[in-house]
Amino acid sequence: AEEIEFEPRREEGIVSVEWWAGQRAIAQVAFPNLKPVLERCLRTDPGERFPSAVELREALARFLSGEADRERSRELAAEAGEALSAAEGEPDFPTRYRRLFAAEGLAQEALRRWAENAVAEEQVAAVGAALVRCAMGAGDVGLAEAFLARVPAGERREELARVLAV
Numbered sequence: 001a002e003e004i005e006f007e008p009r010r011e012e013g014i015v016s017v018e019w020w021a022g023q024r025a026i027a028q029v030a031f032p033n034l035k036p037v038l039e040r041c042l043r044t045d046p047g048e049r050f051p052s053a054v055e056l057r058e059a060l061a062r063f064l065s066g067e068a069d070r071e072r073s074r075e076l077a078a079e080a081g082e083a084l085s086a087a088e089g090e091p092d093f094p095t096r097y098r099r100l101f102a103a104e105g106l107a108q109e110a111l112r113r114w115a116e117n118a119v120a121e122e123q124v125a126a127v128g129a130a131l132v133r134c135a136m137g138a139g140d141v142g143l144a145e146a147f148l149a150r151v152p153a154g155e156r157r158e159e160l161a162r163v164l165a166v
Contacts, residue, residue: 033068066114073114080106080123088130093138100134103127125152132160
């Protein structure tokens with residue numbers, strides 16, 4: 001079988017779909033939340049596709065309204081909270097740091113998808129505070145000060161700054 005060269009294209013707001021060797025693939029999606037909708041449309045088994053144009057329209061409307069981003073943001077913020085809880089119970093400092101960074105990444109991604117997500121904002125602040133406490137528990141004041149810079153301004157940051165100053 002002849003191999004076809006494939007180079008993804010991206011234009012503002014455009015989805016690039018390529019067909020080759022009888023396979024359909026979404027090469028690049030400018031909007032990540034649109035990818036599951038497109039993948040479902042391109043499934044080879046008709047039973048796995050949208051059963052009607054109405055359901056496809058509803059999925060596209062959710063994407064266009066931003067509801068899909070807000071929904072995913074809520075999910076990510078909840079996952080960040082779970083990761084934060086798991087990290088805070090971890091006695092091993094390197095493992096705790098890894099879990100805290102994972103929680104921070106989830107919370108930041110939640111905010112990237114929906115900047116007004118108050119739960120994600122709280123998770124970012126809570127993770128920053130946990131990183132400060134973790135560094136202090138490890139006896140690394142310099143690292144704690146560096147982590148303090150990641151904590152958003154407010155009462156939590158001021159309280160941590162007072163603790164570090166002691």
